[in-house]
Amino acid sequence: MKALSVEQRITTIYTNESRRVLATLIRLLQGNFDLAEEAMQDAFVAALAQWQRDGVPDNPRAWLISTGRFKAIDRIRKNTSQDHHLQAFAHTLSAELATELPDDDDAIEDDRLRLIFTCCHPSLAMEARIALTLREVCGLTTEAIAAAFLVPVPTLAQRIVRAKNKIRDAVIPYDLPEPEQLPKRLEAVLPVIYLVFNEGYSASSGGKVVQRDLSAEAIRLGRLLSDLLPHADADGLLALMLLHDARRAGRTNANGDLIPLEEQDRSLWNRAQIREGCELVVQALKAGPPGIYTLQASIAAVHAEAPSAKETDWAEITGLYDILLRINPSPVVQLNRAAALAMRDGPEAGLEAIDKLMGLKNLKHYYLLYAARADLFRRMGLSQEATCCYQQALDLTQQEPERRFLQQRLSTLQNN
Structure with missing residues (x-):
């Protein structure tokens, strides 16, 4: 087998190690994200020359970490000869050069956790947390993140800049939360990962249902958090993402059209992911009251x-939604429970539950409310009511595959 060239080895090392190197450099450079990024790039450039x-x-x-720290000091000295504050910063960094660098995996992984918790700090807006996490923790380019969320590149870049400025100006510590702070801080981290996953699993708009790269990054983040910080909520989130993603191959046909759950070919589902997800569920449930x-x-x-779908234990699912509603009484959970109730007790029971949600402000523009109502009317043989609700859902959705699916339902009703 032909040996890898130095360039190929550096490429592999960049893929596998750059986020670890960056996380440690940010700590060593006192939380300066931009300086750490520049220093890391300088270190890889130096590696290309010296390792040859x-x-x-x-x-x-x-x-790379050691070289990056030296490169950072060089940058400061060259660019800040008249700035006494930055000169003092360079002097401090120079004085710390004798400090032993971490070379064990535990210390490095602590730095990765620091980076996650800093990027997802609760004082940052959710959009900023998502952008900064994907950029710094995952290493996605600004252009790739902007394309995934259908946001102009300058807008996305400004979010990242503002987030870094907020971290600097608010003196947000680049450190791990104390044990008593952990549950609260996890509340800020886990939604970021799940929002990234959801945008990849079912894009809010655009021409595709699935953006595989985005959901894969979220699963990678969830796995990292679960590995580095064993916690029931982290395990639960990873399980949830794995179980949803396991159905990915059956969710659309060759043309990218949406296939409803009850019509999916379950032989296409990823059984290995399902086994892992179910094992994580059991593990999380054993750890204490479920989140x-x-x-x-x-x-x-x-x-x-x-x-x-017919053989699904809808009674168990409805009961689980009842428990979930007690700790998270959100309108979307109520809607999902109504759909499960319709499968357990019939469409009339589901429709009664959905009708109670029609006046909720949070669901007024939620197309799935009208799509679920339309489906129940269709199952009851009430074509006119179903047509009206499908049209309402169609007017609200911005995702092309969803629009095609709803239009197909409408056409079928109108042709019968």
Whole structure:
């Protein structure tokens, strides 16, 4: 087998190690994100030249961190000769050069956790948390993040800049939360990961249902958090994402058209992911009272293990939604419970539950409310009412595959 060239090895090291290197450099450079990014890039450029001559070191990651710290000091000295504050900063960094750099995995992974918790700090707006996490923790380019969320590149770039400025100006510490702060801080981290996953699993707008790269990044983040910080809520979120993603291959046809859950070919579902997700659900449930992600994952597990929609244990799913509503009484959870109730007790029971939600402000422009109502009318044989609701849903959705699906439902009703 042909040996990899130095360039190929550096590319592999960049893929596998750059986020770890960056996380540690941010700590060593006192939370200066921009300086750390520049220093890391300088270190990789230096590696390309030096490793060609001297060979790849035994510990490339430690070499890159050490070189990055020296490069950062050089940058400050060259660019800040008249700035006494930055000169003092450079002097401080120089004085710390004798500090032993972390070369064990535990210390490096602590830095990765620091980076996640800083990027997802509750004082940052949710949009900023998402953008900064994808950029700094995952290493996605600004252009890629903007394209995934259908946001102009300058707008996305400004979000990242503002987030970094907020971290600097508010003196947000680049540190791990104390044990007593952990549950509260996780409340700021987990929704970021789940929002990224949801945008990848079911895009809010655009021409595709699925953006696989985005959902894969969210699962990677969830796995990282679960590995580095064993916690029931983190395990529950990872389980939820794995179980949903396991159904990905059956959700659309070759043309990208949406296939409803009850019509999906379950042989296409990823059984290995389902097994892992179910094992994580059990693990999370054993850890204590279930949180919102563990309960949602429990519901997803019942779906995933059922041979068909008809053979699904809808009574168990409805009961799980009842528990979920007690800790998260959101209108969307109420709507999902109504859909499960319709499968358990019939469309009339589901419609009665949905009608009670029609006046809720949070659901007024939620197309799935009208789509669910339309489907129940269709199952009851009330074509006129179903047509009206499908049209309302069609007017509200911005996702092309969803629009095609709703239009198909309308056409079928009108042709019967």
